[in-house]
Amino acid sequence: MSIIARLPETDKAHPEAACAGMPIAEHLDAREVERLAAQLKALAHPVRLRMVDLIHAHGGQLCVCEFEQYFDVKQPTISHHLKVLREAGLIRSCQKGAWVYHAIEPAVFARLRRSWTVLPRRARHRPPRLPKPQSAHPEPDNP
Template sequence: MVELQAAGEPVAPCCPPLTERPLTAEESERTAKMFKALGDPVRLRLFSLVASHEGGEACVCDISDVGVSQPTVSHHLKKLKEAGLLASERRGTWVYYRVEPSVLAAMGQLLALPTTA
C-alpha cells in the first residue's frame, strides 16, 4: 500500500502500485493532486531542490533562486504543501521545508513495475 501525506496530516494509506489494480475514484483524486502539483516546472524544481538538499531540508532562503519572484516561490511551495509533498517548519524569520522519506517511497511504489519471480 502506498502512503501519501495530506497537507498538515500524518502520512495515510493511498494507493497500490498502478500495475496491481485500477485506482478508486478517491485514490485517483489524491494521486492526481500530487502529480498536478509536480506538473509545473518551477514546482518540480523546488521539490527537487528540497529533496536533494543536504540534511534533507532546505531553508526557503536557499531555494528561492529559481527564476521567479519570491511571492511566486511562496505560492508554489504552498501548492506543494497542499498536495502533501512538502512539510514545513518556521524557525525565526525563515521557513524550512522537507520532503518526508515516506512520500518519496510512496511515489516510487506507486510507479513500480511488478517484480518477476
C-alpha cells in the same frame, strides 16, 4: 493476428463476449487515484519539480530564503509554488526563528513510487510504425 484467432475454441462463435467476462483488477481505489493525480499535477510544473529536487539535493530540507537564487521569479511566486507542494502533501514546512524550512515528505514519495507500478513497464504490443510524413515543400533534385 485478430482477436478471434487468440480466443479459445468455444469463444470464436461469440467474439463480443471475449472481454465481457474478464475481471478488471484495480490497483488503486478512487480516493487514491484522486490523491495521486493531485500530487502528479503539483510535480508537473517545472518550478515545483525543481524545488523538490533542490530540497532533496540539500539533504531533504531547505530554507525558503535559499530558493530565490535558483529561480527567475520573485518571492511571492516561490511561496505560491511551495504552498501547492505543501497542499499536495509532498513537502512539510516548519518555522525556525524568522525562517521557514521546507522538507520532503519521504513516506509520500515512497507511496508515489509504489503507485507508479500501476503503469506497465513496457507495452506488450508495439503500435505499428507510421510512414514518415511527406514534406509540403519537396527538396529540389541536385544534378
